[in-house]
Amino acid sequence: MVEFGRVEGVVEIVPEAQVPQLRLTVTLETQDDVRIVRCETLDAVRTIATREDLSWHADQWTQETIGVDLAEQGWEVLGASNREDCIEAGPPRSATYSVRRLFRPPMESSKDGSARCSDV
Numbered sequence: 001m002v003e004f005g006r007v008e009g010v011v012e013i014v015p016e017a018q019v020p021q022l023r024l025t026v027t028l029e030t031q032d033d034v035r036i037v038r039c040e041t042l043d044a045v046r047t048i049a050t051r052e053d054l055s056w057h058a059d060q061w062t063q064e065t066i067g068v069d070l071a072e073q074g075w076e077v078l079g080a081s082n083r084e085d086c087i088e089a090g091p092p093r094s095a096t097y098s099v100r101r102l103f104r105p106p107m108e109s110s111k112d113g114s115a116r117c118s119d120v
Helices: 051-072
Strands: 003-013 021-030 034-043 075-080 097-101
């Protein structure tokens, strides 16, 4: 059985941080539900001068989440929306990635594949 989903990451600036930090939330939407697969506060990788810089961070970390965390669960990318469309409307976010899972790993790791944002 093939399972399909959509992955998207959103960032927001952590206002109380001494150094530029961003709160990242990455979600996986499937036919069954929408769940948070990554939620953490991270140091900015490059200078944040524009909204495009925020969107870039969201996209880079979302790709990392798909390539590491979701890949361990059998997910792979099929395609992505145009990232430029994500820069203007709504909160700073990544492209929307279409993903599929052809199999469920026989032994899931101790992680249940979901995360919670304790500070949101």
